[in-house]
Amino acid sequence: MLVTKAKRLLATLAGWAASVYAGGASAEYALNLRPGVTPISREAYDLHMLIMWICVAIGIVVFGAIFISIVKHRKSKGVQPAQFHESTTVEIIWTVIPFLILIGMAIPATKALVAMEDTSNSDLTIKVTGYQWKWGYDYIDDGVSFISSLATPKEQIFDMQQKGENYLLEVDNPLVVPTNKKVRLLITASDVIHAWWVPDLGMKKDAIPGFVNEMWFEIDTEGTYRGQCAELCGKDHGYMPIVVIAKNEADYGKWLSAQKTASDAVAAAAEREWGMSELLERGEKVYNTSCAACHQANGEGVPGAFPSIKGSAVATGPSGDHLALVMNGKAGTAMAAFAGQLSDVDLAAVVTYQRNAWGNNVGDLIQPAEVKAAR
């Protein structure tokens, strides 16, 4: 009863706030954890509610006592202060009772934790890699891998366009998993620490360069679930969302074979000779998703933080050195190694683009075959 009343009150409050809000975004809001779609997330939710209500109950007792004191034991009522102090009995009672309450909390918490950390007997293993600022997914058993980055257009971020329903929580290539299968994630990072978190799956795990962490989930409802990187990872930490789509086994199988066909096509494309205009066209797209966050769409970078590519010695120097820098990154800086993130065609295209855009008129062109040879 009390809960629904409090919820209604807060809903009115939030509704009022929403009407004040002029941004025109949807008035959807939330107050609490979501129960989620995995057995683990529901267990976490139940535990959360249990502990919260225990805290509320203790709060009522403690704050109630303070309130009664404030109302009744005030000098303005003419009361004389009592003189009692020090009571070993009372001290023991208020040490032991909280201790027992804590034990009552620790038992279900321990059970939940043991279940969460049991990553054995999984049906499917996916490797997750955090990059500044996107996620890479490798379906280890099926040979499918792709990069997943933010799909929200810049215009929405800079308020030049109406924000969409899934503003900042949409990606180009979502992670697709089958329902009712125990999916194990192997989580790592290539540059700095990130954290992989989808609230509906009930778990969060850090992605640490050089280390592999494990977590698991078993989704029982088909649908799309959204989350974000949860560990500060630099400039665009707020712009690396996670989208998980859970499909039934048949649909998942179809998706998987479509992915395999697509990656075969990419491999085949790397075998042929590419022309300048198609490389530039593809290169611009790759540049905007993989490079522009730091080096900016105009190639001028950010002084002091990210170097300019426009007119730079690297982009106008020998093409082999340029390609090597893009593929291997630069140690000790934010410049990542893109060899593991981009295909041969994409690497060839983006380097060609950088050498021939914004007034960089080197005029040469890098073939996917050269990239393959450089690997």
Added chain:
Amino acid sequence: MSTATAHDTHHEHHPGGLLRWVFTTNHKDIGTLYLIFSLVMLFIGGAMAMVIRAELYQPGLQFVDPQFFNSMTTMHALIMVFGAIMPAFVGLANWLIPMMIGAPDMALPRMNNWSFWILPFAGLMLVSTLFMEGGAPAGGWTMYPPLVLQTGDAFPFLIFSVHLLGISSIMGAINIIVTIVNMRAPGMTLMKMPLFVWTWLITAYLLIAVMPVLAGAVTMLLTDRFFGTSFFSAAGGGDPVMFQHIFWFFGHPEVYIMILPAFGVVSQIIPTFARKRLFGYSSMVYATASIAFLSFIVWAHHMFTVGMPLTGELFFMYATMLIAVPTGVKVFNWVSTMWKGAMTFETPMLFALGFVVMFTIGGFSGLMLAITPIDFQYHDTYFVVAHFHYVLVTGSLFSLFAAAYYWLPKWTGNMYDEKLGKLHFWLSTIFVNILFFPQHFLGLAGMPRRIPDYSVQFAEFNQISSLGGFAFGLTQLLFVYIIWKTVRGGAKATDRVWEGAEGLEWTLSSPPPYHSFETAPEVK
């Protein structure tokens, strides 16, 4: 700039020129310098919080770019922790400990001078990084590698200022310990010391234990960046998670360094205005000591998501939950002290009551965060932001406000304006809750911390929180005005000041003599 303000506001009633403040070895002068420095830093850090709340007022990017936003969150935290809260408590210790234990001054006056005068330079160095190539540090105040190693020119200045702040804290702590151990008036046994003195004694030991650990951690960052070591780089055989372990071995005692003296302040104020002895003096001392001990064995609860073994997670969960016991003892003691007292509600008491209620709310969310399987959901969300602002703002900062109003009449000899003081309390309390309470909802709904932009479902509560933040920030100007007015004049305070006040500092004149107790008082 902070030092300039320090001089300006004190010209008129302490003639003697600038050099008096530079060379002073008097505990009251140094206490004043600390308090003014921390007030200036409070407003610098607060201005950064205003930038953060302005950017978060609505989704999208309106005012700052994400890199600068990260600098703001990083600098806000560093300045508030090392520049505002910690120096403010050291300032209180300087002013009050000699007067409370019946001593003429601190034991090591020249070191006292030095430990203060390091601070403005360290603070200035930290703030100057805002103007450096590559911007101010933006990797979070926790300075986790590898991210912090991507900091631009500011990096060595960040490390050096952390070193200086640490040196200052250690010297301050040594001075406090030596003073308390050696300079108590005859008859003042340890178990007769005021609780503020007790909590500071324990805090000082915590400082000496952990500040060198922080210094070690940041020195390893420095050598990783400039001298080719790989302490925290997996590629060179190191471990980035090791930094987090070392940092939080410092970091968890650090949060108690910021709250134990607050417990002391509140334990002085509540008995005064309830006109009744503190319910359980010795259990308060033991609870403080227990919290200090536990603070050394709970650090990894800040990093449950790094992938620890199950047994490690269980140990840190159980140890963390245990802290609720001594903390509960404290809260129950304060409530029992009020029970059947004869309470009045002057401004210091209002802030102390606000402290007890809102610190307890922060304690509840702390208990929830201790439960590892649900911490996986809360970790690095606004739920955590709400939690530590309840314990640090409505906890530490409110206790500092309470202390300022409680002892200001003693320090200046003038009563503050009670009406304005109460107004300051009510405005602060209302706005701080509008500011931080909705952040619990944001965190539970899934908003990560340290992001400049967010999805539209979080818009409403962020807007409410920002409005509360602006109002809370503005309200603090009132505090400065009240202090300024009290320093300038006002109704004369009696020596005792408060009807129910107990303790040696109230036997001195208001304002007290330059050397507090030239002959030691006898304590029975």
